[in-house]
Amino acid sequence: MQRTLYRKLVDSHTVATIDAQHILLYADFHIMNEYTSPQAFTGLKDKGRPVLRPSQHMAVVSHIIPSDPDRVGERVINDPSSSLLAINLRRNCEQFGIRLFDTNDPDQGIEHIIAPERGYVRPGMVILCGDSHTTTYGALGALGFGIGTSEVEHVLATQTLVYRIAGSMRIRIDGALPPGVSVKDLTLYVIATIGAQGARGFAVEFCGSTIDALSVEARMTLCNMAVEAGARAALIAPDETTRHYIAEHVASAVDAERGGVPQAAWDDLRSDDGAVFDVEHSLLASDVAPFVTWGTSPDQGIPITGLIPSAEEGDSATRALNYMGLKGGDSLCGTPIDRVFIGSCTNSRIEDLRAAAAIVGSNKVAPGVRAMVVPGSGAVRRQAEEEGLAKVFIDAGFEWRQPGCSMCLAMNNDILEPGERCASTTNRNFEGRQGREGRTHLMSPQMAAAAAIVGAICDVRNFGEQHG
Numbered sequence: 023m024q025r026t027l028y029r030k031l032v033d034s035h036t037v038a039t040i041d042a043q044h045i046l047l048y049a050d051f052h053i054m055n056e057y058t059s060p061q062a063f064t065g066l067k068d069k070g071r072p073v074l075r076p077s078q079h080m081a082v083v084s085h086i087i088p089s090d091p092d093r094v095g096e097r098v099i100n101d102p103s104s105s106l107l108a109i110n111l112r113r114n115c116e117q118f119g120i121r122l123f124d125t126n127d128p129d130q131g132i133e134h135i136i137a138p139e140r141g142y143v144r145p146g147m148v149i150l151c152g153d154s155h156t157t158t159y160g161a162l163g164a165l166g167f168g169i170g171t172s173e174v175e176h177v178l179a180t181q182t183l184v185y186r187i188a189g190s191m192r193i194r195i196d197g198a199l200p201p202g203v204s205v206k207d208l209t210l211y212v213i214a215t216i217g218a219q220g221a222r223g224f225a226v227e228f229c230g231s232t233i234d235a236l237s238v239e240a241r242m243t244l245c246n247m248a249v250e251a252g253a254r255a256a257l258i259a260p261d262e263t264t265r266h267y268i269a270e271h272v273a274s275a276v277d278a279e280r281g282g283v284p285q286a287a288w289d290d291l292r293s294d295d296g297a298v299f300d301v302e303h304s305l306l307a308s309d310v311a312p313f314v315t316w317g318t319s320p321d322q323g324i325p326i327t328g329l330i331p332s333a334e335e336g337d338s339a340t341r342a343l344n345y346m347g348l349k350g351g352d353s354l355c356g357t358p359i360d361r362v363f364i365g366s367c368t369n370s371r372i373e374d375l376r377a378a379a380a381i382v383g384s385n386k387v388a389p390g391v392r393a394m395v396v397p398g399s400g401a402v403r404r405q406a407e408e409e410g411l412a413k414v415f416i417d418a419g420f421e422w423r424q425p426g427c428s429m430c431l432a433m434n435n436d437i438l439e440p441g442e443r444c445a446s447t448t449n450r451n452f453e454g455r456q457g458r459e460g461r462t463h464l465m466s467p468q469m470a471a472a473a474a475i476v477g478a479i480c481d482v483r484n485f486g487e488q489h490g
């Protein structure tokens with residue numbers, strides 16, 4: 023029987039079958055943040071249960087930590103309730119013997135940036151985290167998905183999870199991305215094409231020559247946002263690109279052979295020829311242009327050359343347009359922005375910062391625009407400083423900040439003022455996501471960098487002619 027990659031990963035981690043739809047799934051690794059773990063630890067303590075395998079968990083303070091450039095010392099977090107979350111996580115990790123990337127750890131950062139970077143994510147693994155963007159790890163051929171707080175407790179206690187098997191979807195994308203078009207544009211295009219619920223209930227496997235040509239970091243951007251189309255997981259079969267990434271990242275961090283599938287068996291980590299998917303889509307990279315969202319859902323995006331769709335009175339697009347202060351039939355090009363945010367687990371890796379810095383060059387941030395770059399981890403920040411990228415940003419007038427989720431979700435000091443419009447490399451543009459009444463336009467790091475210089479949303483492909 024031919025099996026999909028998803029099915030192989032599920033089968034190899036099935037501890038017991040519960041019924042036709044449910045299994046007990048083994049988790050090779052589990053990641054926690056300060057925000058979704060406290061009740062789980064309280065539950066364990068109340069029941070007097072230990073953590074079964076402490077070495078198969080890690081924790082990080084990422085959501086509530088301020089990104090101030092001079093963040094140091096004990097008082098990195100001034101807000102008392104946020105500070106308490108960090109203190110609790112530290113106590114819990116100490117008590118249960120779990121590796122914590124604490125507030126002052128040189129490698130602290132966003133969970134989904136540091137887990138692969140530190141070598142914890144390897145092909146063939148099942149990786150869980152109380153966070154929806156755990157789908158990111160599919161970029162390395164690992165089955166990753168977000169879990170709820172009560173499930174976090176179960177995973178800590180048993181290293182397993184009661185799991186409902188997902189449907190299978192394959193999205194094939196072929197051809198070369200046109201010049202000036204990045205994987206973020208491709209991602210927003212895929213979501214706009216299939217819709218915010220388009221992959222709901224499915225584990226999505228991405229394949230095709232476009233995917234083959236992507237770096238692992240680019241694949242992470244795509245898999246990260248698959249959840250914005252409703253996907254329960256995203257997967258890309260490991261290949262030579264994956265091998266190189268693993269060789270670079272695992273040796274320095276954790277034992278390559280601990281957990282996961284030995285390299286010799288990676289060849290089997292792919293869907294068999296003839297494996298049947300419940301749903302298949304086929305897309306062409308040549309159809310993709312730089313993409314920007316105009317609304318309040320990640321699927322409300324258009325190519326920068328397109329027009330904002332006209333809305334019918336009373337439909338959800340009308341509400342979105344009102345919230346965003348935009349009109350149907352207009353172009354997004356030339357829409358002035360107040361803020362630029364380059365960061366988040368979607369786009370704060372070194373390749374993202376390189377791409378943004380290449381656009382910035384020797385230009386300056388437009389007067390009146392507040393622009394910030396928030397690297398995804400301490401390691402990304404150090405590397406960007408070594409490569410001179412930080413200097414490019416600082417000289418241009420960007421704020422060069424400390425790692426964390428930052429203005430991706432405004433759970434810390436980084437927040438939009440009501441009515442402010444932001445060019446953002448993040449993954450969610452919901453109402454209030456970056457601050458009450460804040461207006462978020464999702465786009466690539468290149469497009470956000472160009473917007474910072476121009477002071478308005480623009481087509482990065484024309485940017486070089488004026489600012490090269």
Ligand SMILES: CC(C)[C@H](C(=O)O)[C@@H](O)C(=O)O
Pocket residue numbers: 057058085152153154155168431
């Ligand atoms: C805080 C956390 C539960 C949440 C998630 O699950 O994704 C956050 O990371 C987000 O991006 O909205």
Ligand code: SF4
Pocket residue numbers: 084085132133134153155366367368426427430431449
């Ligand atoms: S960077 Fe944003 S999307 Fe990613 S984990 Fe943090 S809040 Fe969630």
